[in-house]
Amino acid sequence: MTDIGPDDRKLTVKRSILCQECQRLLDEFTEAVHDVIILNERHLLAVVEDDPDPHRFDLLIHAANERKQSAKYAYVHHRETTGCSSNNGTD
Numbered sequence: 001m002t003d004i005g006p007d008d009r010k011l012t013v014k015r016s017i018l019c020q021e022c023q024r025l026l027d028e029f030t031e032a033v034h035d036v037i038i039l040n041e042r043h044l045l046a047v048v049e050d051d052p053d054p055h056r057f058d059l060l061i062h063a064a065n066e067r068k069q070s071a072k073y074a075y076v077h078h079r080e081t082t083g084c085s086s087n088n089g090t091d
Contacts, residue, residue: 019084025075032068039064 018026043057078084 019082022075022078022082022084025071025078029068029071029075032064032071036061036064036068 039057039061043054043061045051046054046057
């Protein structure tokens, strides 16, 4: 299993101006995506290793996906309403 530490989950958005709140929301979204990946990986291992109850991951994955979606929409909404992560005319 891939082990990604908390510092590896932080994204740096280049050529963008991020306010503190936007960076916080991006970090929450990144963490939520990471959690979904880890749960799916553990689910896969449980199935491959003939775990007697691999279905226990279904609700966990569902909840993690809902958290990811919520975090994504919070981040996108913040960007759209504040413009704090607009590119400075560079690409």
